[in-house]
Amino acid sequence: MAKLAEQTGPSPASDEGLRRLATAWASPRGFAGLSAVNHKVVGTRFIVTAFFFFLIGGIQALLIRLQLFVPENTLVGPDTFNELFTMHGTTMMFLFALPMVEGIGMYLLPLMVGTRDLPFPRLNAFGYFTYLFGGIILYSSFITGNVPDGGWFAYPPLTGPEFRPGLNLDYWLLGVTFVEISAVAGAIELVVVILKRRAPGMSINRMPVFAWSILVTGLTILISFPPLIIGSLMLEVERKLAFSFFSATGGGDPLLWQHLFWWFGHPDVYILFLPAVGLAATVVPVMARVPLAGYSLVVASIVGTGLLSFGVWIHHMFTTGIPLLASSFAGAASMLFAITSGIQVFALIATVWQGKVRWATPMLYMVGFLLIFVLGGITGIMLAAPAFDWQVHDTYFVVAHFHYVLIGGMLFPFLGALYFWFPKFTGRMLDERTGRLGFWLSFLGFNLTFLPQHWLGFEGMPRRVYTYPAGLGWELNNFLSSLGALMLATSILVIMFGIVRSLRTGRLVSANPWGADTLEWGADSPPAAYNFRSIPVVASLNPLWDPEGMDPGNHPEYQGPVVTDPVDANRREVVTTTLVDARPETIETLPGPSFAPLVMAIGLTLVLIAALYDLALVAVVGGLVALAAGINWMWPPPEYRQ
Amino acid sequence: MTPRILVRGAVIALGAAGTGLAGCARGPESSLAPHSPQAEVIAGLWWTMFWMGSATYGLVLLALLVAVVRSRKRRKPGTAPPTFLIWAGGVVLPAAVVGVLTVLSFIATREASPAGNPGRGALQIEVVGHKFWWEVRYPDEGIVTANEITIPAGRPVDLVMESADVIHSMWIPRLHGKVDMVPGRITRLQLQADEPGIYPGRCAEYCGTQHAGMAISVEALEPEAYQDWVDDRRSAVAPAAGVAVGQEVFMTTGCAECHAVEGTAARGTLGPDLTHLMSRRTLGAGRVPNNRGFLGGWVVDPQGIKPGNLMPPTALESQQLIDLLDYLETLE
Amino acid sequence: MTPARSRSTRAPVMIRPDRGGWWAMIMLLGFLAVGLAALLFSYFHLLINAEQWPPQGVETPRFVAAAWGGGAMLAATLAVYAGVVQGVRGRRARLKIGLAAGFVLGIAALVVSLLDLGHVPFTAQTNVYGSLFFALAGYIAVLLMAGLVMLALVQFWVWLGFFGPSESIALVNVTLYLAFVAAAWIPVFASLYLAPYVLGGA
Ligand code: HEA
Ligand code: HEA
Numbered sequence A: 001m002a003k004l005a006e007q008t009g010p011s012p013a014s015d016e017g018l019r020r021l022a023t024a025w026a027s028p029r030g031f032a033g034l035s036a037v038n039h040k041v042v043g044t045r046f047i048v049t050a051f052f053f054f055l056i057g058g059i060q061a062l063l064i065r066l067q068l069f070v071p072e073n074t075l076v077g078p079d080t081f082n083e084l085f086t087m088h089g090t091t092m093m094f095l096f097a098l099p100m101v102e103g104i105g106m107y108l109l110p111l112m113v114g115t116r117d118l119p120f121p122r123l124n125a126f127g128y129f130t131y132l133f134g135g136i137i138l139y140s141s142f143i144t145g146n147v148p149d150g151g152w153f154a155y156p157p158l159t160g161p162e163f164r165p166g167l168n169l170d171y172w173l174l175g176v177t178f179v180e181i182s183a184v185a186g187a188i189e190l191v192v193v194i195l196k197r198r199a200p201g202m203s204i205n206r207m208p209v210f211a212w213s214i215l216v217t218g219l220t221i222l223i224s225f226p227p228l229i230i231g232s233l234m235l236e237v238e239r240k241l242a243f244s245f246f247s248a249t250g251g252g253d254p255l256l257w258q259h260l261f262w263w264f265g266h267p268d269v270y271i272l273f274l275p276a277v278g279l280a281a282t283v284v285p286v287m288a289r290v291p292l293a294g295y296s297l298v299v300a301s302i303v304g305t306g307l308l309s310f311g312v313w314i315h316h317m318f319t320t321g322i323p324l325l326a327s328s329f330a331g332a333a334s335m336l337f338a339i340t341s342g343i344q345v346f347a348l349i350a351t352v353w354q355g356k357v358r359w360a361t362p363m364l365y366m367v368g369f370l371l372i373f374v375l376g377g378i379t380g381i382m383l384a385a386p387a388f389d390w391q392v393h394d395t396y397f398v399v400a401h402f403h404y405v406l407i408g409g410m411l412f413p414f415l416g417a418l419y420f421w422f423p424k425f426t427g428r429m430l431d432e433r434t435g436r437l438g439f440w441l442s443f444l445g446f447n448l449t450f451l452p453q454h455w456l457g458f459e460g461m462p463r464r465v466y467t468y469p470a471g472l473g474w475e476l477n478n479f480l481s482s483l484g485a486l487m488l489a490t491s492i493l494v495i496m497f498g499i500v501r502s503l504r505t506g507r508l509v510s511a512n513p514w515g516a517d518t519l520e521w522g523a524d525s526p527p528a529a530y531n532f533r534s535i536p537v538v539a540s541l542n543p544l545w546d547p548e549g550m551d552p553g554n555h556p557e558y559q560g561p562v563v564t565d566p567v568d569a570n571r572r573e574v575v576t577t578t579l580v581d582a583r584p585e586t587i588e589t590l591p592g593p594s595f596a597p598l599v600m601a602i603g604l605t606l607v608l609i610a611a612l613y614d615l616a617l618v619a620v621v622g623g624l625v626a627l628a629a630g631i632n633w634m635w636p637p638p639e640y641r642q
Numbered sequence B: 001m002t003p004r005i006l007v008r009g010a011v012i013a014l015g016a017a018g019t020g021l022a023g024c025a026r027g028p029e030s031s032l033a034p035h036s037p038q039a040e041v042i043a044g045l046w047w048t049m050f051w052m053g054s055a056t057y058g059l060v061l062l063a064l065l066v067a068v069v070r071s072r073k074r075r076k077p078g079t080a081p082p083t084f085l086i087w088a089g090g091v092v093l094p095a096a097v098v099g100v101l102t103v104l105s106f107i108a109t110r111e112a113s114p115a116g117n118p119g120r121g122a123l124q125i126e127v128v129g130h131k132f133w134w135e136v137r138y139p140d141e142g143i144v145t146a147n148e149i150t151i152p153a154g155r156p157v158d159l160v161m162e163s164a165d166v167i168h169s170m171w172i173p174r175l176h177g178k179v180d181m182v183p184g185r186i187t188r189l190q191l192q193a194d195e196p197g198i199y200p201g202r203c204a205e206y207c208g209t210q211h212a213g214m215a216i217s218v219e220a221l222e223p224e225a226y227q228d229w230v231d232d233r234r235s236a237v238a239p240a241a242g243v244a245v246g247q248e249v250f251m252t253t254g255c256a257e258c259h260a261v262e263g264t265a266a267r268g269t270l271g272p273d274l275t276h277l278m279s280r281r282t283l284g285a286g287r288v289p290n291n292r293g294f295l296g297g298w299v300v301d302p303q304g305i306k307p308g309n310l311m312p313p314t315a316l317e318s319q320q321l322i323d324l325l326d327y328l329e330t331l332e
Numbered sequence C: 001m002t003p004a005r006s007r008s009t010r011a012p013v014m015i016r017p018d019r020g021g022w023w024a025m026i027m028l029l030g031f032l033a034v035g036l037a038a039l040l041f042s043y044f045h046l047l048i049n050a051e052q053w054p055p056q057g058v059e060t061p062r063f064v065a066a067a068w069g070g071g072a073m074l075a076a077t078l079a080v081y082a083g084v085v086q087g088v089r090g091r092r093a094r095l096k097i098g099l100a101a102g103f104v105l106g107i108a109a110l111v112v113s114l115l116d117l118g119h120v121p122f123t124a125q126t127n128v129y130g131s132l133f134f135a136l137a138g139y140i141a142v143l144l145m146a147g148l149v150m151l152a153l154v155q156f157w158v159w160l161g162f163f164g165p166s167e168s169i170a171l172v173n174v175t176l177y178l179a180f181v182a183a184a185w186i187p188v189f190a191s192l193y194l195a196p197y198v199l200g201g202a
C-alpha cells in the first residue's frame, strides 16, 4: 500500500525506465509462447481462432444453402443436413460470436481503460485453451463419426438417451460446456478490469461506452450461463447414468430443458449484441468527429437491456402450450426492447446528425449495421406478438429475423471494428479498396440471402428441413437466398484478401491515425507489451480530444499521481483504483507467463475425453494433472511470506 | 460515400417487401391466405404490424438520411448534440408504437386462442405425433386413420394432441398457427375451416431425420359430405373376395406387427393404421402420391422413398408383392 | 504537475479488501449461486408439474443426519472465519488452529453427507425426485469438496509461512467460499427435506 506513495525507480520516460518496463512485461516467444499471458497475445489468439471458426461455420452455411438451392436436391442426405445446421448454429454461436466478442474485449479493454493487462492473466490464458480444446473436441466428432445433430438448442427428448443413443450429443454437451468455462472465465476477467483497473480519474461517468457494454455483457454472462451449464450436465447424466429430468417416461418434463436453455439463450443474444453497440458507439463518434450524443441515455439503455433480457425467455416457447398469461407478459416485456434499442440506434443517428462524417470502411459497416439491425429488430418486435409467432415460429421468418440481428447486429459492427482497430492491432492501415468492395458485396449479398427468407416463412417453409417439394411457391426465394449466400461468401474472400495483403503492404501508421478519443490510441501502434509508458490519468470522457483530458491538474477529485512503474524490472505492476471514482488505491502485482494454464486445460480435456468414453483411469490421471497444475499456478510468490 | 447507401437499403428492403408480399400468388401453405377465423385474425395482425413496422423503418431511414445529408453539408462538426432526436426517435416513437402493438397483439392473441372461442359442441379429434407420421383418432366415431384429418367445414374442431416419442408441432398455416405436441403433456389446437377444401401443413418442430418429410393435410367437407365420410368409415369392412392370399402375405411377412387393420388380427401400433389406406391421397405422410406403383415401391423399399423413416424394407417375391398389393388396394 | 507523494489511502480492511482477487471470488460465488438457482428452478418446476411429491413409491428421506451435516458445515465456516480474523492481525497460531479445525469439521460434514446420501430409500434412477435429490445434494457435496481442497492448500501455504496481515486475499476468499457453501446448503435442505411436507401433499 505504501508503495503507492514512493516513486523509487527511474522515470518511465527515461531509457532505463522503458527498458525495465519492456523486460518486466515481455511475452516469451517460440514454443514458450504457449505460456504467454499478455492480454494482447491472448486476445489476438481468441480473435484469430474465432475467425477461423467463422469460416468453418460459413462453409457449413454454404452447404446448407447449396442443398436448398432447388427442390428435392440430393447434394447431402437428411442426416448430414441435420448435422450441418446443428454444427453451423453451434459453431457460430459458441465458437465464433462469443469468443470473438470476448477476444476483442480482452485486447481492447485494458488499453481503453488505461492499464497494463487483465487482472488475472493466467486465467485468461487458461480460458483460451479451454475454448480451443472445447472446439477441437466438438470438431473431433467429425473424425469419430459422432457429429451432433440435435440443433443448436438440443431439445430433449430428441437429444435424450432414448431417441439419440450414441455419443453425438455427448460430444455436444461436453464440448459446449467446456467452451462455456472459457466464456465465464473471460467474463470475470473483463468485469474486474472494468471495475477495478480503470486509470486514475476514469470515474464511471468517464468510462467509454464500450467498457459499459462489456461490463453489462460480462455480468449477463455470469447470470445466464449457469442454467445452460447445469442443464447440460443434467442432460448428460440423464444420458449416461439414467437420471430423469427431461423425459416424460421418468416423470420429467421436456419443457424444463426449454426453460433452462432459453434462460441462457435469450440473454445470450444480447451478450452478442451489446458489445456490438459498444463498438458502434465508439467508432461512429470518431468517424463523425464529435462525441457520442446522449452518452448517459445510451449507458442507461445498455444497463436496461441487460436487466430486461432475463424477463423474456418465454417468447421462444409461445407454441409449447404454456398459459396465455405467461405468453402475453413475455411478449409485452419483449416489446420494451424497442425503447432500449431505439435509444442506441437514435444516439448513433444523432451523432451522425451533428458530425462531419468521414466515409471510410468502418463507417460503412456501421451504417450497414443500422440498416440491417433495425429491420431485424422490427421483425423481432413482431415475433413478440404471441399470435403472430404461432404462425411463423420455427419457420424461415425466424431464421431471417435472427440472421438480421446477428449478422447486422454483431458481424457487421465487428467487421467495422476490424477495419477501425486494425491499424492499432498491426501498425498498418487496412486496405480501403477491398474494404469498400467487401462491404458492398456483403451488404447486398446479405440482403439477397436473408430478405427472401421472410417470404419463405409466410409461405409455410419450416426451418431445419433438408429438402422441400416443388409446387409450394418456395423455389424462387430459396434460389435467391442461395445465390445471396454465394455472394456473401465472395465478400468474405475479398475481405480476407484485403487483410492478408495489408498485413504486409498496408500503409504504416502513427499512434492515432483516425484522430480518435479513447486511451488505446495514446499507445503505440501496435502497442508495446506494457501498453503505456506511464499509467495515464484521465479527466474527461474523451481524454485524447480534450486538451486537458489527461492533465491531472484539471481533475478536482484527483489526489495525486501514481507513477509507480517501473519500480522493478521483474514485476508486473498495475494500479488498482476505486470502484466509482477511480481514485488510486493500491498497486497489485500480476503473475507472469506460465505453462500451468495450458497443463491444467490439458488435464481437464483428459477428464472430458474420459467422460465421453467412460475411461476411469484417464479421468483420474487428468484430474491429478489439473490439480498439480492448479497448485503450481496458485503457488504464492515469495513476497507473500509474512 | 453518399446517402446512396440509405437509398439502396431502402429500395431493397421496402421495394422488395411491397412487391413480394402484396403481389405474389399465395402458395397452398401460406399463412397469409387465411381460411379460418383464427388465421384471419393473425393475418390481420400481421398486416397491421407490417404497415406499422414499415412506417417505423421508414422514419428511421428518414432520420438517418437527414443526418447524413446534414453531415455532408457541414464544414465542421457541430457542437450541440441533438438529444431531442434520441428522445423522439428512441423513446417516444417506440413507446407509442409498441404501446399500440401490445394492445393489438393482446386482443388478437386472445381472439385466436381457445380462450377467445369457447367452441361449444366442438368435434374432438385426437392426434398423436410419431416419428414421422400422424395418428388420427375420432374417439366418438370410433375411426382411426393417419396423416389426413377430415373435418366438417364451418364447424369448430378441437385437436387434442400428444406425442408418442419426441416433440412435434402441428401446423396448418391456412387454418391456424402451430401448437407443439409435447411428450407427457396434452396440448390443444382449435381448427375451423371456412369452406370445403384441402389444407396442407407440416410438422414444424425438428424431430429427427425425416422432420422434413412429416406432412399432414386437413380436408374440410360440407357437413353432409362429412357425415357420409364418417358413415363410410364406420360400416364394417368386409374383405373383398379373392385377396385372401394377399392378406396372408400381410399377416406373415411382418406387416401386422406394426400396422393395424380393423377386422383382422393385425393390431400393430408402430406404424399407421391401414384400415382406410386407399382413401388417403398420399403415402408416407405426404411423401408420394398413393397409387399402386408407389405403394409397391414403398413396401419394398420405404427407405428409398423416405430415407430414415421407421419402416424397414421387406423382401418379397414378385408374386407375393402382387398379392399383397391386391389386398392393400381393398383397404378403403 | 508536481511529482507529489500520495497519501497512503486506506488501512487494509479485512472483510472487504476490494481488490481484483476479492471481486473475482464474488463473481464466482454469484455464478455458483445462479447455478444453484437453476437447479432449484428445475426442482420446483417438476414439483409443480407432479401430482404428488415425492412421486409414487418414494418416501421423503429423514432429515436428521442431513441436518447434522449442515451443522458441521456451518461450524467449519465459523472456525475458519475465527481463525482468519485472528490471522490478519498477525496471530499465526490461532490462524492455524482455526483453519485446521475448519478442515476437520468440513471433512466431517462431507462424510456425514455422503453417508446420508448412501442411505436414502431411493436412487437417482428411481424417478425425478431421486434424480433431483442427487443433483442438488451432489451440487453441494461437490462445492464442499472443492472448498476443502482450497482450504487444504491455503492451510498448507500458511504452514509454509505465507499469508497474513500484509497479504490476506487467499484467507478472505476461502472464508467467503465456505460461507457460501454453508449458506447454499440451507435452501437445498429446505427444498429436499422440508418442501415435500409443505407442498407435496405427502
Ligand atoms: C443479436 C441477436 C438478437 C437480437 C438483438 C434480437 C432482438 C430481438 N429479438 Fe430475437 N432472436 C435471436 C437473436 C436476436 N434477437 C435469435 C438467435 C433467435 C432464434 C433462436 C432460435 O430459435 O434458433 C431469436 C428469436 C426471437 C424470437 C422467437 C421467435 C421464435 O422462435 O418463434 C422472438 C420472439 O419474440 C424474438 C424477439 C426479439 C425482440 C423483440 C428483439 C428486440 O431486442 C429488438 C429491438 C430492436 C429494435 C426494435 C430496432 C431498433 C429500434 C428502433 C429503431 C426504434 C423504433 C422501433 C419500433 C417502434 C419497433 N427473437
Ligand atoms: C452469428 C451467428 C450466425 C452467422 C454469422 C450465420 C451466418 C450464416 N447463416 Fe446461419 N444460423 C445461425 C447463426 C448464424 N448464421 C444459427 C444460430 C442458426 C440456427 C441453427 C439451428 O437451427 O440449430 C442458423 C441457421 C441457418 C440456416 C437455417 C438452416 C435450417 O434451419 O435448416 C441457414 C439457411 O439459410 C443459415 C444460413 C447462413 C448463411 C448463408 C450465413 C452467412 O452469413 C455465412 C457467411 C460466411 C461464409 C459463406 C464463409 C466464407 C468462407 C469461405 C468463402 C471459405 C474460405 C475458405 C477457406 C479459407 C478454406 N443459417
Ligand code: CUA
Pocket: B129, B130, B131, B132, B167, B168, B169, B203, B204, B205, B206, B207, B208, B210, B211, B212, B214
Ligand atoms: Cu415431427 Cu418435425
Ligand SMILES: [Cu+2]
Pocket: A265, A266, A269, A312, A313, A315, A316
Ligand atoms: Cu429471445
